[in-house]
Amino acid sequence: MVRLLEKKQRTGSILTTFAIATFGLHLFVLLFLILQGLNIQKLSVRKQPNFVQMVDGKAVTATDDLARDPEAIRQFVSKTMIAVFNWSGTLPPQSIEEFSKPQIDRGILIRTPSSGSQKVTTSSWVASFAFSEDFRKGFLSQIADMTPPEVFASNSNQIISGKLVIKRIYPPKQIAPGKWEVGMVADLIQTKQSENQRLIVPFNKDLLVRAVDYFDYPQTEKMTDMQKAIYSTRTDRLEIYEMRNLCLLDAYDNVNGATSNQCLQAPNTGSFTR
Incomplete structure (x- = not known):
């Protein structure tokens, strides 16, 4: 009788230990799943890492989300402004065949305050997405x-x-922080093909550039050529948010940093395209 009681006590003790161990294991798994869920949530809301485009074409992760390489900013301004004034009458080639036989650019209609509607080139329209949204609309109107x-x-x-x-x-x-001023000295050259006549207009501007975030299109396999071109303008994680007339006698060329009276007295047209 005593032996039977001892066996029952031993069996009960083993079952109790097993139940406690099982409960502890389930509790540990539950805590582990909660921690994993929190980590996944942090990853889902975390911003994509910013990259700085280097001169040699390599990209490195920026330690600061607002950091950009100076040469990358200059290249961004250069390629954006060249694309804006690419008035060739043909679409940018998308294949080898189109290099030898480019497609005609029909243009894109833009509403303007002065003349109702005018066309801009497809290249200008795509490049305009490198500008901030509040600046882009007025900019396109004047380009039109x-x-x-x-x-x-x-x-x-x-x-x-x-x-x-x-x-x-x-x-x-x-x-x-994350904002730069970039001066550009350029000429806008218009050429009439038949007579080979050229009209050269100085286009000297101060461009204000800022760092922005960029997110990839979620369904890249379904993107059209136009969508790919638009998204490619945002990959530099930069945008132009203001443009002003550049005075060549200001601090850019003035060693002492003083602004010339000639610049201060120059009339302000209020337009970034004049």
Whole structure:
């Protein structure tokens, strides 16, 4: 009888120990799953790492989300402004065949305050996505007013082309965390194909650039060529949010940093395209 009681006590003790161990294991697994869930939530809301485009084409992760390489900023300004004033009358080639036989650019209609609706080139429209949204609309309106209708002419004798020839882009000058001022000296050259006449207009501007975030399109396999071009303009994680007239006698060229009276007395047209 005593032996039976001892066996029952031993069996009960083993079951109790097993139940406690099982409960502890389940509790540990539950805590582990909660911690994993919290880590996954942090990853889902965390910003993508910013990259700084180096001169040699390599990219390195920036230690600061607002950091950008000065040469990358200059290259961004250069390629954006050249694309804005690419008035060739043809679409950017998307294949090898289109290099030899480019497609005609029909243009994109933009509403303007002065003349109702005017066309801008597809290149100008795509490049405009490198500008901040509040600045882009007014900028496109003035580009539409500047773009000659002859750019889209079907008659080769009437076609006018335009391009921006950049003479100099000054080193970016930081004005705030993640914001820079970049001076650009350039000429806007319009050429009439049939007569080989050229109209050269100085286009000297101060561009204000800032760092921005960038997120990839969620369904890249379904992107059109137009969508790919638009998203590619945002991959530099930079945008132009303001443009001003550049005075060549200001602190960019003034060793002492003083602004010339000649610049201060110059009339302000209130337009970034004049």
